Amino acid sequence: MSDLKMDPCYEDVAEDRHPMDHLLRADRLPHIWCATCGIGTVVKCFAEAIDKAGIDYDDVAIVSGIGCTGRVAGYVKLDSYHTTHGRAIPFATGMKLANPRMKVVVFSGDGDLFAIGGNHIIHAARRNMDITVICVNNFIYGMTGGQAAPTTPNTANTSTTPHGAFEQPFNLPHLMEACGAAYVARWTALHVRRLTESFQEALLKPGFSFVEAIAPCSTLYARRNKLGSGYDLMRFYHDNAEIKHGSDPREIDIGYQNKITVGKFVDRDRPTWQMKSMEQLDSTLGEKYYLHDEACEMCKEDINA
Amino acid sequence: MQQAEPKRVLTGSHYLDGDHACTEGAIAAGCNFIAGYPITPSTEVVERYARRIPSIGGTFIQMEDEIASITAVLGGVWGGAKSMTVTSGPGFSLMMENIGLAAMTETPCVIVNVQRAGPSTGLPTMVGQADIMQARWGSHGDYEVIALAPQSPQEAFSLTIEAFNLSEKYRTPVMVMLDECIGHMTERVVIPEASEIKILPRRMTDKPKGEYLPYEVGEDGIPSMAHAGDGHRYHITGLTHDERGYPAMDSKTQDTLVRRLCDKIRNNAKDICMLEEEEIEGADVILLSYGITSRVSRAAIEAARAKGIKVGSMRLLTVWPFPEYRIKELAGKVKAFVVPEINYGQVSLEVERCCAGKSETILIPHMGGTVHNPEDILKAIEEAAK
Amino acid sequence: MPRKEIRITGYGGQGVILTGYIFGKAAAIFGGLHSTMTQSFGPEARGSACASALVVDDNVIAYPYMRDTDILIALSREGYEKYADELSENGILVYDADLVTPHQSDTVQAYGIQAARLAEELGNRIVQNIVVVGFTTAVTGIIDREAVAKAVESSVPGSTIELNLKAFATGYEEGQKLLAPVG
Numbered sequence: 001m002s003d004l005k006m007d008p009c010y011e012d013v014a015e016d017r018h019p020m021d022h023l024l025r026a027d028r029l030p031h032i033w034c035a036t037c038g039i040g041t042v043v044k045c046f047a048e049a050i051d052k053a054g055i056d057y058d059d060v061a062i063v064s065g066i067g068c069t070g071r072v073a074g075y076v077k078l079d080s081y082h083t084t085h086g087r088a089i090p091f092a093t094g095m096k097l098a099n100p101r102m103k104v105v106v107f108s109g110d111g112d113l114f115a116i117g118g119n120h121i122i123h124a125a126r127r128n129m130d131i132t133v134i135c136v137n138n139f140i141y142g143m144t145g146g147q148a149a150p151t152t153p154n155t156a157n158t159s160t161t162p163h164g165a166f167e168q169p170f171n172l173p174h175l176m177e178a179c180g181a182a183y184v185a186r187w188t189a190l191h192v193r194r195l196t197e198s199f200q201e202a203l204l205k206p207g208f209s210f211v212e213a214i215a216p217c218s219t220l221y222a223r224r225n226k227l228g229s230g231y232d233l234m235r236f237y238h239d240n241a242e243i244k245h246g247s248d249p250r251e252i253d254i255g256y257q258n259k260i261t262v263g264k265f266v267d268r269d270r271p272t273w274q275m276k277s278m279e280q281l282d283s284t285l286g287e288k289y290y291l292h293d294e295a296c297e298m299c300k301e302d303i304n305a
Numbered sequence: 306m307q308q309a310e311p312k313r314v315l316t317g318s319h320y321l322d323g324d325h326a327c328t329e330g331a332i333a334a335g336c337n338f339i340a341g342y343p344i345t346p347s348t349e350v351v352e353r354y355a356r357r358i359p360s361i362g363g364t365f366i367q368m369e370d371e372i373a374s375i376t377a378v379l380g381g382v383w384g385g386a387k388s389m390t391v392t393s394g395p396g397f398s399l400m401m402e403n404i405g406l407a408a409m410t411e412t413p414c415v416i417v418n419v420q421r422a423g424p425s426t427g428l429p430t431m432v433g434q435a436d437i438m439q440a441r442w443g444s445h446g447d448y449e450v451i452a453l454a455p456q457s458p459q460e461a462f463s464l465t466i467e468a469f470n471l472s473e474k475y476r477t478p479v480m481v482m483l484d485e486c487i488g489h490m491t492e493r494v495v496i497p498e499a500s501e502i503k504i505l506p507r508r509m510t511d512k513p514k515g516e517y518l519p520y521e522v523g524e525d526g527i528p529s530m531a532h533a534g535d536g537h538r539y540h541i542t543g544l545t546h547d548e549r550g551y552p553a554m555d556s557k558t559q560d561t562l563v564r565r566l567c568d569k570i571r572n573n574a575k576d577i578c579m580l581e582e583e584e585i586e587g588a589d590v591i592l593l594s595y596g597i598t599s600r601v602s603r604a605a606i607e608a609a610r611a612k613g614i615k616v617g618s619m620r621l622l623t624v625w626p627f628p629e630y631r632i633k634e635l636a637g638k639v640k641a642f643v644v645p646e647i648n649y650g651q652v653s654l655e656v657e658r659c660c661a662g663k664s665e666t667i668l669i670p671h672m673g674g675t676v677h678n679p680e681d682i683l684k685a686i687e688e689a690a691k
Numbered sequence: 692m693p694r695k696e697i698r699i700t701g702y703g704g705q706g707v708i709l710t711g712y713i714f715g716k717a718a719a720i721f722g723g724l725h726s727t728m729t730q731s732f733g734p735e736a737r738g739s740a741c742a743s744a745l746v747v748d749d750n751v752i753a754y755p756y757m758r759d760t761d762i763l764i765a766l767s768r769e770g771y772e773k774y775a776d777e778l779s780e781n782g783i784l785v786y787d788a789d790l791v792t793p794h795q796s797d798t799v800q801a802y803g804i805q806a807a808r809l810a811e812e813l814g815n816r817i818v819q820n821i822v823v824v825g826f827t828t829a830v831t832g833i834i835d836r837e838a839v840a841k842a843v844e845s846s847v848p849g850s851t852i853e854l855n856l857k858a859f860a861t862g863y864e865e866g867q868k869l870l871a872p873v874g
Contacts, residue, residue, distance in 0.1 A: 074551070087376040093340075095533055098337075098386035101534060104533075491728040492752075604753060
């Protein structure tokens, strides 16, 4: 645990530094995100969740793919890995298996995780790989200039759907639930307290945990669709987000400028890949399984932890 | 150098195929994480690993594709494991982007490619040597890698260990370019005592917390590592980065970084290159070969010598970096280099470049599926000696 | 011993690959020789005709593939028909007499054994190939009997060692009988 005793969020607020500075790479600021982009808020909630969950900073690794949210790894003062487009999840999988003691968190965008990385996320959820995936969903490709995403709602304008999007978008919580995720929640960047709580829960949940954070992209999504600024999108979330914990994930699609159902939808216990692997090898190999060597008692604890 | 761990070494004489011998080399080298995806003719490597490793210490995971496999390997390395993946042509193609990430982030790892004939699906169960250029140039941008080419199951064992050692020494991906013939050929493999197997441990930082810079280098140009969880809370990125590991979007940082990535291999080519030379002194013709083709050439070399032709043999155990320094020394001193390879001209292009017209380069191509007919190689040697 | 090339052919499930492996191992691990075994993989190698190829030599083997078959071991008709023409003049043919009807020239030495039948008498048809291994060891003499027996013992599952060694001895004796001068 860090040496900070007080909730840093409130302690430092009057000073000339960000309350989350101890978890940010201040020497890399200013960041590249646009004014009123929602990603920074989500990062702040995440940093706060780490403190609140009482996790040792040395035990958390952040893995990002490519895109606006992919830059999160570069700003968080943790062991952080900025990988290739779509591949944060297999990188995180390898890291978790090599060092089961680490909390490995994937922080990436909807395009990175569900378009180019779609194959990886469904298999990580199926395996119940013990990682936390945070998906900032802004319904569009930001870094490359406003192209359609697998989450873009029908009729929305993007640079590659200039006459309106018409492909069926993914309902992310439904997909994750169907693939076997142990924990699934959705919030918007407006719900800072609840989002932080969800991050805390997800970080402490054994198995594959998934949190969708809907966030404004003012420069591209809002501008192209004449929805105003990031502030206006936050106002929209305020007026249209409905908290319905335990909703059937099949029924929480997001339509263009429709109501957004938020809440915690899945929180179930499934054995993780590592637990299942140990159980199977133990039952088949018995004493021959290397974890029975005395020298390996520590790794066993690591895996059980 | 350290000694191999006795429990990881299957000391003794075994009758193994090249794929299985490669697995034993990896286990002996301390490889404790393999992520892979099934593909002929390489799958036997991971099958043996999956069977053996739970009793020895390590993890195997079958990923959803080869992109995931190589990327999980990189994650495994930064998590602290010695990691490897195994594939063949189509999977090798899929891995390329993240082999570039490995080169860029200086991630020590081993990639085994049991080559089959391509392009595309090609001849999945039959031999090729046509991925040699891909091993060197397959990912975008400028970088250098190391690639080794075993010619027997015995070398599949020993060169896999060497691949791990080189990857740790130079912090670079190292490819073991097996081929279907060697992979599926069964011969005696003598595995020595653990005490005789030298393992190069990872070069870890000794800096205290707060002082570690992931890409700070000394004179040799190779940085020291820290694993996730070591407490250094560092940043690694595939973007152009400075010594702090921070992205730096300018051509000066790019220049420093890319030169260093390439030069750490180029400037050490003599240390990395393993060559087997025979009767080079006074030779009129040098037969240059690697992998299975070296063995197929043997009969041709002997027949040529019986006919009084002065033919030397040069075998590349290291294909990349290419032993440019040696070819340049010999260029002009011999009439020709004869290069048989199971492709339409790859290593021969390097030989030709290094000869710079001072000696002739004669390619004996073969499109794959089988090996050369030794008579064809003999004919080429005879022609070259005229 | 100069280079010898051996082809083993049969259908999937007869232990064709294991037969090649046992001879190869006998030569390289227990017989003080060099050996290289190769095999064809892929769909064409599963199911019907399959084959393994073995080169044995007292020198290091460079070229690992077959040029002239010195010994052809045929466990099925289809396999025999496919590879019969490869057999060199003065080569040796070993075949399962119940399954293969040879049509070789006079220069070829042909040795037949009812291996499948003998294996059934021993209690399990699965050791047909090991009967042939014993028989081939006797009639060709290319690898020392002790070395082949050790290779059999170290290549089959522990619970079947006894049965396999019995099959090996049965085949070997059949071979000796065949070689013994008549009368």
